[in-house]
Amino acid sequence: MSEPSYDDADLRVAAAAAVRAPSMHNSQPWRLRLSEGAIEVLADRSRQLAVADGAGWALRVACGAATFNARLALAARGTPAAITLLPRDADGDVIARLTPGSPRPPTYPEQALAAAIPRRHSHRRPFWPDAVPSQARVELIEAARAEGAWLDLLVGMGPLTVFAEIAQSADRVLRRDPLYQSELTAWSHTDGGPDGVPVTAGAPAAEPHDLLPQRDFGEHRRAPGRDFEPEPLVGVLGTMGDLPVDQVVAGQALQRVLLTVVDQGLACSMISQPIEVPAARDQLRRSLRRSGSPQMTLRIGYGHPGRPSPRRDLADILATDDPTGR
Template structure:
């Protein structure tokens, strides 16, 4: 196969827009250029306060890249991926070029079919533990995308993480610009997809998108399963690759019937991120935190129509370079 066409572009973008993003900002664009599908950061969807370095946009675009890969593979037209292929265009996150045509694998089909069912569940989860075999699959999902997933086991480990995450959340809440940015993006997440109002007994911090109190007896799980995902480096390409690893982990969880939500406050505050990195004792850098469990079904946040995220051939998009 020499080139992707417009049908491939639409197929890839339709899957890619289902990826998660901070505040549901959906910071991506897609174009067909020289027979390749390219994924770019959309500067109009940047979060200038909470995402000053562009880390969150790169994570989101990496996740969108992974969804696009699955869509193309499921159609028998798999892609070879280069991340940040052109230093002259730092906003170009990924270039997908045609690989050898072949039928999709069972694993690719399973994860592709999970895409429309994956969305963040910010509600309390049931106390039922995630089975060991599923945990192993989650670890493998990160590893096969050149990442790692540290699952926190035991009350001591979770309590240590809780202290770091809660402290980072307090720092962010004291920032008036951060509060204003949160308020500006409230519309992107419907009431049905928001977390209930935080209460003192909560172990993990939640974004304050909601003023709705939870019903009595509906507390968050006292021992949540928390996974910290990281990659060896912290360059722009490393962060985009972390987005791919994150999305594979999320889809693996969805395919196994596991709900997830994302926690990024300890990544957004540099001192908290460094404290988290030291506490893990692993080489590399934490990039996102994932909460796993079994929850009551919730609604997905809306996505932009594919027609809104396609851009013209050869159009340059201003960069979000640096890391």
């Protein structure tokens, strides 16, 4: 009996889900290919942000998130995958290898999270003041734990104020870098392109009284009375280590948390400035009294419905160098 293998139809299902993953500036730094019956997720180095992500942390987190989506879509299709991260026998661009396991019906949680994939997007505008219920908070923490990561939710104005000071300080450091700002501008657009962040998806222009920093993807005047929530729910997602494989793990955990946010009827935006600046990241870790490494921070709440940012066509992310020639 021949070994089970994925085919082109499986690859396209996995790719259609993977492309919906989040990435810094919506750069979408991934590709997928078939290789000897397995599906591989590869880093697209041509899309790595040269200034904001010279070390590749954001690329690996994004590829981890894309890997989780691919895994989830295959499981929902009834063809779950066994996963190997950063395979030792592969070239340096292979982030993950998905090999087919025994066919089985998808579980209810897999179906629910898979249904959330096309609806997930970043909500950068103000949230409503409604508090996130305790059960939803538990679900988010468990989502990170299920993927080998941790999620700390900051409770009370004391920890939140400390976090805000760290995040604002990191944001000021990044704003002072003209090359960083030029790169950010280059990934903002008004023309409906297949990548980058549309200016319509950006946050409203910052005001001095805003607690948390926001990316400047375009100047938007906020409507009267639509200030950001004074006490947002902030989560810090992290891993025990900070090796490249830990960053891929963080990406998978991040995506599971983000899809759980959607499934719980919540909204979320990512705040990566405290992670991008090494001194701020270390300060954040110490403020949490954690021995691990923060990998992403999240703002979670209830928001107006929005729409996902554009994505590239599948033809653009499917690699054609399958060694089997298929």
